[in-house]
Amino acid sequence: MRLQESIFIGNVLKNYHADQKKFEYVINLGSGNVKQLRQNKPWINEYVFAYLKKINTKILHVDTEKFPGVDIIQDLSLPNSLSFCDKLNGSKLFILANVMEHIPKSAHKPFLKKIYKKMNSNDGLIISVPYDYPYHADPIDNMYRPRPNDLKVLLPLKWKASEIINAGSYWEEFINMNTFKKIRKLLKPIWIFQTPKKYLENHRLLYLFKNYQITIVFGIK
Numbered sequence: 001m002r003l004q005e006s007i008f009i010g011n012v013l014k015n016y017h018a019d020q021k022k023f024e025y026v027i028n029l030g031s032g033n034v035k036q037l038r039q040n041k042p043w044i045n046e047y048v049f050a051y052l053k054k055i056n057t058k059i060l061h062v063d064t065e066k067f068p069g070v071d072i073i074q075d076l077s078l079p080n081s082l083s084f085c086d087k088l089n090g091s092k093l094f095i096l097a098n099v100m101e102h103i104p105k106s107a108h109k110p111f112l113k114k115i116y117k118k119m120n121s122n123d124g125l126i127i128s129v130p131y132d133y134p135y136h137a138d139p140i141d142n143m144y145r146p147r148p149n150d151l152k153v154l155l156p157l158k159w160k161a162s163e164i165i166n167a168g169s170y171w172e173e174f175i176n177m178n179t180f181k182k183i184r185k186l187l188k189p190i191w192i193f194q195t196p197k198k199y200l201e202n203h204r205l206l207y208l209f210k211n212y213q214i215t216i217v218f219g220i221k
Helices: 003-019 034-040 042-054 083-087 105-117 148-152 170-174 179-190 196-207
Strands: 025-029 058-063 092-097 124-132 158-166 213-220
Touching: 003 042, 003 092, 003 124, 003 158, 003 213, 034 042, 042 058, 148 158, 148 213, 170 196
Parallel strands: 025 058, 025 092, 092 124
Antiparallel strands: 124 213, 158 213
């Protein structure tokens, strides 16, 4: 989750909570290494999770891997992977941030349908997916780059917010690298001894002078 993405999601939640009752649980699906993200991308905690903790929302980080900071270790591809939701008494917000580009496209509809079945009335869902963004395998990148309407047609929710936001550029990362790393990044595209996956990742250089863009939608059941 990039800085501008975190700010946007944090503002969406604050605006919603200003008019409606707060969510009692936030379920962060595909959380990744929570401890590492707090160190490398502190803005996620600052703009999203710190605010939720401040209003006493219980945050559950869920991932397939046993990463530091993960609360529930669960293979999300299994049919009953969200059964833990049945034990939660209170309103829920599911966050699916930068996940759909890393799972097979054929799994999108079944996975979203599974989330929808666990949502009660007034439960929420936030989805963020790259729109204009370079290839980034983790471990795959299916190059799913939807517009907001492409996501909204997948579930019958009341959509409260939807936007494509600018989210910085590779230049902001590049200028903070040391000289050796800058040279290495610039020479990598012409290095012939690399895997196809690594070669595709070199396309990040195309974003030196143009913005990354992220699609974000927020809906209520």
